[in-house]
Amino acid sequence: MNARKKLIIPFLLPSMALVAVFFILPALQTIVLSLQDWDGTFRTTGFKGLENYFRLFQDQLFLDAVGHTFAYFVIITLLLFPIGLFLAVALQRIKRYKMFIQFCIFMPVTLSVVVAAVLWKWYIYDPNMGIINTFLRAIGLDSLAHPWLGDSKTALVAVIVMSTWHGIATWVIMIISGLDRIPSELIEAARLDGAGELTVFFKVTLPLLWEVLSSLLILSFINAMQQFPVIFAMTQGGPYGSTEVMGTYLYKIAFEGKMFSYGSAMAIVMAVIVLVVSSTGNKFIKTETIQY
């Protein structure tokens, strides 16, 4: 088997080189930048130490954005898991109209985020013409009709609901893949023991699905921390910052406000949060090799 060792370098080099040049190198440069003073036109080499970081922890808008990002994670997770599980299990069970239903579930993910955002902004959430308010008025619940994206109390949730709608298909795919790995004998055995559908689901399916679900939890966290396009296209952080997340605030600071050093410090804090939380989370999850 030694001949294979000749492959190590040529096989690994392309990937390693790409990751090194376009990922690790810029990441290191970001750290350097965050300690400098590059605001405005030309790069200066002025060393500022940790000043950008101190400023960050006094920046109320940033702290709020961190809070909103975590809220985003919690709420979207609470939506994605039950809905994803329901759709995945349902899709696996049903026989009639399966293709049609599957097609409909997967439709949203084929939309680009911008399209999905405009669609929801205009047709679903618009205070005067949108589906939701029209429906509420039609059934006499006028008092519940509401500028969904225009109220600081509902805007973040409204954005998250749209994001869930858009991204649910990926979740369904992954959960189905987990369901398929559950040996059917186990479920059959439980049924033969007289367990009801719900019991089978909660006592057999769900525990066996735990590994996939916990990976999805981490994925959901990483996605939430990096959230940008949905909010950028829907509310741009408004109304008055109530949907501002780390990603959109960083974009405003670094790319619209040209404060590259300050933006870099923000990016580093973001990376640290993601790395620390997801690696801690990973420890709780057993990693084992899939054997076929």
Next chain:
Amino acid sequence: MKKFRLFTLLVCACMFITACSGNTPNNSSGDSSQNTGSNSENGFSGHLEVGELPAEGTKTYDLFVEVGDQMIAENPGLEIEYTFANTKARAFMEQRWRSGNPPDIDYFVFNAQVPSTHEFTEQLLDLTPYFEADPEWGDSFLESTKTVTTMDGKTYGIVTDTHVQALYYNKDYFDQYNIAPPETWDDLLAACETLKNAGIDPIAVTGTYAPYMGAWLDYLMIREVGYETAYEAVRTGTLSDVPGILKAAEKVQTLVDNDYLLQGFEGTDFTAAQMQFFQGKAGMILMGTWLTSEMADSIPEDFNLGICHFPIIPDSSADQTEILSHSNIMSINKNSENLEAAVEFAKRMTSVGAQTKRAEEVGLISAVKGVPVPEGTFGLDEVINNAGPMFVRHFGLEFEADLNTAYYNEVAKLFFGEYSASDFISGADKAMKSLQR
């Protein structure tokens, strides 16, 4: 085994494509070295990149391109590339200026009243010598534009069109309910009350783009204390030191408390708010004079549009003729490879002929002497002719993301009823003070 071969074939094909794709649809506009323009006696040649503001497909865009087309017709060796340089494209255009690869002509890179643009002056062409060489061109601009195009004796741009923020109203409603265009703040409140009683939302406003909403407060502040004072107070976070500003905020609160704003404005974006106005759902809208060209295709044929200055506050000691404006300033890259062609383009864009056409066909307001005021909006000539000193809108915060976000977040809270007038003063001061460098 068949599957294997097919697969290997596929992999090989991919690798082949990859290897050969070095220069497939790769665009190289980043490299302008091959486009060295020349200005021989034969006229202009080479490549000229022009940043432009209107969206492709609009009449304003067509008129803009027409100027270039004419140049190309006279100079067959010339090619002109137009690059959308408005709104969200700004960040990238500025990025290009920073990385030393700017277009030959761009907008928004200079405004004497917007401090954040001053970093670019070293890269911009000073037009003073060109004005001296061609005094006819130099003298063609209205005196008032110099406050935005000239700094330290140098002229870094020309105004291709200018806009004032003023109060548009539905003239049919005003006639029907016997409302005169409001001259004073009290007139405005009375007009609102009349409209409201008639079942019409008095004021259309967007809640999703805070600076447009904030224009009400901006205007009230300059009516109470004057532009210079308001500008300083906003930018330094010292609103509480100026008593008049609290009065302005209280006037906004009156609008909110009395429900004079469009229903559901909080979630209505600005296009939708403008449409609601033109569909007759609201009686007034405070907007820049770009409104008519922007909405040209969506204004119902029989709509009767009127405009007047923002109401005055009679007992205030500030200059009541000050107006908020927004001038589109075209600047030229000093290091352009095709400098003379760029200057020629600018010259033609601001010729009386081109400007008149823009005024007549798309209603743009010109800063060039002798160009008529666009027709079709009742009272516009009066607004333009009686305009006092012009000051840049949004206190020039537009291009300073951190200040802009912080300030207008607070303004939005006032409009959304989250803040009382005094909450707003302290909130805005706190937010702006924390950003002082």
Next chain:
Amino acid sequence: MKQVSTIHRHKPPKGLIAVYAVLFLYCGFNILSFLLLFSGSLKGKSELFSSSLWALPQSPVWENYIDAWNIGKIGEYTINSIYVTGMTILITIVLASMAAYILGRINFKARTFIMSFIMVGMMLPPFVIAIPLFDILGKLSLLNSLNGLIIVYVTKQLPFSIFVLTSFYKGIPYDLEEAAVIDGASPLRTFAQIVMPLTLPAMVAVTINNLLNVWNEFLYALIFLTDKDIYTLPIGLFYLSQAAEYSSSWTILFAGMMISIIPVLIIFAVFQKQFASGVSQGAVKG
């Protein structure tokens, strides 16, 4: 999957009707929103605002589609997006398979280090590298170029792809490979002809994931592409929506949106069987 459904044939679960009801409600909502968009794309500019969202277009304005195609350049953007996505998923799957083969099946000293080196890339938010990357790409003349974007996308998708594929390579029995070596096959041939094809289900899963990610990628394309001829679809549509805001040409935007959706929906409808089964065989482990 087969066995599961066999059981149900004998014992239809209670509440199936309720499940169908919920599913149909959900599907109805999805279809309705697509139909409304379609109807909006056929309205006149002022009609869009003067009529109710629910009203059908008075007379379909097909020019919106022509305008979206010519002025909105949706056709060009679609081709750009297909090029970028296609190249990215092809290069990624080849490079990732190579790396995963080594990392999953050969023991050598630096393996753990290299694995974590690559994995760090999976967790770094795109923002962390965006600012310097802009510089680096500029120096390499890869800024404002689709090929530059492809390189960035490949790098972005590699860590996840390698991660998933490695665990699959680990799980493949060694006897096949040993037999090939005994038969005298070169290591390269053993990899390309024997081992790699066995990971096909995983490759499908990884590719689908990459495809969805790259097709919809927004941030890097927004920052690194400035030339409107080479926008990808998400950016093209974004600017079209910006332009719509400033010229109230929403109907053109809607038409452009429909054009961008239709090919994807058709591809999806045609391949959805393979799509779903490929994924479930692939069993994504992320």
